[in-house]
Amino acid sequence: MSLTQTLCLLVLPSLLNALSYNYEDYADSYYNQISDTEQQGAGTTSSPCGSRDQTRWDKLFIMLEDSHMRQNMILEACEEQMNRLREEVQSKPCMSTSPEEYCTALDQRLDRRLEAVIAEVKQVANKLQEQCSSSLQHLENFTGLQTGRLEKLENGYLGQVMMKTQQETNGGKLEQALMTTVSDLQKVHTQLAALQRVAAHRYLPSGCEMALLFPMRSKHSFAEAMVSPSLTGLSVCLWVRVTEALDRTMLFSYSSERNPQEFQLLLNRNTLTFSISEELAAVQAHGAGSAGQWRHYCALWGSEGGVASLWVDGQQVSSLSAVARGHRLPEGGAVLLGQEKSSSGMYRDMDPTVAFTGKLTAVNMWSYPLHPDKIKKLANQDGACDERGDVIGWGVSEIIPHGGVQYIN
Incomplete structure (x- = not known):
């Protein structure tokens, strides 16, 4: 095996580990940042449509987009390295007493290495998918919580509006009833005054x-x-x-x-x-x-x-x-x-x-x-x-x- 082939085989796993490590650090640190921010704001009651919650959701969607982009970059880098190795292997003859056997062994070894690399890439992709699913689940839970708060606020506001409307309606009815009572009392007072005049005219004292x-x-x-x-x-x-x-x-x-x-x-x-x-x-x-x-x-x-x-x-x-x-x-x-x-x-x-x-x-x-x-x-x-x-x-x-x-x- 040539020196170039050996270096490619040795560099490719390191490249993959570096790429997966950077992404995992980025995802974990960013997810922890959103969790910490949410824990800090959990003690306070805020509007579900506030600017801070919109900023959290924007960051979470940006993280998801970055994860997909990095996954595509890893796959493209792996595919590029594999193509280079294949071209290098095909361009240089196998140096062996039995070239056919040596090349067959080399191909098998290369295939196993590629399979290992693909498995490792799939593992990183699966882990990234799990993190994305967890983030999405957390986002759904957070959205459901904020939706529940919004419904409570709407119900409370509607209740206050209905109570105020009912009070205004009852107040209007009460005021109307009082005005009717006052009018009736005035009529009774007028009638009593007339009766008093009649009684005073006919009344004999002692x-x-x-x-x-x-x-x-x-x-x-x-x-x-x-x-x-x-x-x-x-x-x-x-x-x-x-x-x-x-x-x-x-x-x-x-x-x-x-x-x-x-x-x-x-x-x-x-x-x-x-x-x-x-x-x-x-x-x-x-x-x-x-x-x-x-x-x-x-x-x-x-x-x-x-x-x-x-x-x-x-x-x-x-x-x-x-x-x-x-x-x-x-x-x-x-x-x-x-x-x-x-x-x-x-x-x-x-x-x-x-x-x-x-x-x-x-x-x-x-x-x-x-x-x-x-x-x-x-x-x-x-x-x-x-x-x-x-x-x-x-x-x-x-x-x-x-x-x-x-x-x-």
Whole structure:
């Protein structure tokens, strides 16, 4: 065998080992680099479509392309070396005493060596194929993991969107229901206000079942009651619902044969006034008049001390002393409700401007000043209408209406 043939046979395995060693180092180091990078990023949650994952996949595909290219280079180098050896062997004659046998042995030896080289190349190729398959499997696993993360993220996002949509839908329904409820409540409030107006128009305080209605302002519209005894003290209490009060709107007037204005309780617009025996000093309570509302008024007087007081809705609002001290109201007087007696004593001479319009109920008169607790009890709108005066008792004494005045329930 020539020196060239021997060198070729010796160099070829070394060349193959060098090529396979470099590739294995390259593949192992590159695969380990991808594994280490993935282990470092495994602890953090990132988007499956991030730039780092795209870089890993690009590197892995580049490695696979390089492996195929290197495999082709190895096969081409082996084939080139084999062709050179064949040409060299064919160009130089075998140096032997029996050339045919020597050449046959040499061919067999060369074939065995070539078979060994081919087997080694196949082994390297198989190992490379296994590494490629492992890398592909790892890539598939990694892709599946990232796909699962992507699905979780998509499902979570879709769940949040659906929850938000449902909340918005529920919020819209709730807002619509609240608006409907508010509208219904407003309608109910309007209806209640109307019912309250109707009830206030028909309502009689203190549990009374009837009232005197004064429908119009006229000198002929009044109610009359007779008083027999003489009085050195008195209390007059009544419930009043005035339609409109003018400068002098008469509520209660007591007259005698000598004096048509012995005792008067009247409204001056919104001021309640109490006078007795034409005294210059009169007891007044400002702001006591309220058109269209039921108010409870009481006027008290005692001859001994001349103390006169006004009570509105169960509370004392005004008081004076030395009013008509020692005076006595004569017997046989007359009480007019909603009007006052004229100076001539004739009904035809009454003044229509002092006439009362509205309603009166629970009109009572006592021959003494009442106790404050009794006044508070009478002023209770939800109380009983069974308290009656000893001079005029509501529902007991005869009170005669005139000129359109009538009793109502």
